[in-house]
Amino acid sequence: MYRVRHLAPLVVLIFALLSSAFAATNNKPDKKPSEEKKLASEIDKVLSDPEAARGFWGIYAVSIDTGKPLYAFNQGKLFTPASNTKLFTTAAVFGLIGPDYRFKTTVETMGTLDKYGRLNSDLVLVGRGDPNLSGRTLPYNMHTERKTPPILVLQSLADQLVQQGLKYIDGDVVADDSYFVFERYGEGWSQDDLAREWGAPVSALTINDNVIFVNIMPADRPGERAFLTVVPFPEYYKIDNRVMTTPQGTGPRTVSINREPGSNQLTFWGNIPQDDPGFGEALAIEDPADFAARLFRELLEERGVTIYGRARTHHTELASTQTFSVTSMASGGGDTTRPPNPAPQVLASYQSQPVAQDLRVINKVSQNLHAELMLRLLGKEKGTSGSIQGGLEVLRGFLIRAGIKPEQFVFLDGSGLSRENLVTPDAVVAILLYCHRQPWGQLYEDTLPIAGVDGSLAERFRSTPVMGLVHGKTGSLAHVYSLAGYATTQSGEHIAFSIMTNNDTLPAKKALDTIDQIVEKMVEDKK
DSSP states (O other): HHHHHHHHHHHHHHHHHHHHHHHHHHOOOOOOHHHHHHHHHHHHHHHSHHHHHTEEEEEEEETTTTOEEEEEETTTOOBGGGGGHHHHHHHIIIIIIIITTTOEEEEEEESSOTTTEEEOEEEEEOOOOOOOSBBBOSSOBBBBOBBBBHHHHHHHHHHHHTTTTTOSSSSEEEEEEEEESSSOTTTTTTGGGBGGGOOOOOOOOBBGGEEEEEEEEEOTTTSSEEEEEEEEEEHHHSOOOOEEOTTTTTTOOEEEOOOOOOOOOOEEEEEETOOOOEEEEEEEOHHHHHHHHHHHHHHHHHTOEEEEEEEEEEEOOOOHHHHHHHHHHHHSSSOOSOOOOOOOOEEEEOOOHHHHHHHHHHHHHHHHHHHHHHHHHHHHHSSSSHHHHHHHHHHHHHHHHHTTGGGGEOOOOSSSSSSSSSSSSHHHHHHHHHHHHHHHOOOOOOOOBBTTSSSTTSSSTTTTTTTTTEEEEEEEEEEEEEEEEEHHHHHEEEEEEEEEEEEEOOHHHHHHHHHHHHHHHHSSSSO
């Protein structure tokens, strides 16, 4: 009787706890089989459109609340993801580098600055991968803003040097981007992209997103050449302007731009009507470090510094990193009897905002160059070298530890500009679910554009039930469109989803409308 009398309250307590847990489980959003069938029927109907049906579609949606798949179609097939690649790159930076990492840019010398202001050696501008040596306003808020001069950081560094008393430089002005390997472009990038902003070359010394801004305006009278302005460094390119102004009402304008690979000449041709408001283009520079060296030299000269040397660059070539690796292994890590090199003297410096601010820029506006810099940062900080391969090795290890199988992905860059990238929709959902469970998961989700509100989704889903309910990453290449992210349904269920289409012949608007219809079906209340 003693044992029974004292076990009875315990049994009651256990029963109460189990009942409470059962009730809590049943309170979680859970789609009934009829609701799931309705969702599948509605998405299947969207995909049955004859134009859409010609493409190759992959879709996967999972309830974050219950873990149950809500819709699956070709979820295990490999697709070209375009900029959905950035979901993986930025996740790895959050997970391995951390949101508080800061970049440092310095001006250094191995010489001495005497009391007369003479530097008896080279002046070296050292980049370490900061993506935002530009006029971009941070934190990013709704859209990109550039309220300060695009070369403000370089101007600030030049001012610091003058304040230190610098008046003469006996050596060269060197732009050093050797922190990352000199690999400007990724494998599988289209040649057509390389002269444009989205295909800008990658460098550890990145000024103004490695682009110049060209503004084209009609002349005062028909028959005259159009007005062209170039910032921030008009002397960098040779300009061949063949754009002619035509009479009012003869639109639309037809202006073409060309730069051959390896060339520093920009050619513009075509017509622009006199009543045209004008337009701007962001065009990629050829060698970012060379651009920085020449520009920095000019800024110093504007401040009265006399320079006896030339402007030049210091790169780390890929072959040299491989040779170093082999030599180091053969010698057991190098010659330990050699005295260490003396540390350079830092004359001026600049520190970035936390990297989380740039991860927000990357995903909100789909900034390719910045994503590529993050890939190399992964290799430099957590791998063997600040190279593409070094970064990809680190990324691969991170994804496998996150539970994604090697056969579910092939990445050759960090931005998605490569047409040789491949990934499955279920791998995309897997990284979204993994990030959701991490301490930095909310920071990660907050980097994604909000439907109908900001970033690359600002003009999509407006005045629809989806507006504000989806945080998603867009992606597009020719014949490739994707959207993946997090959504909250009208009934309050949280889902992670991936939608990709490849090899379609749909016009861009039709392809995006089809994706948007599928997302709307996922979000709509099925009750």
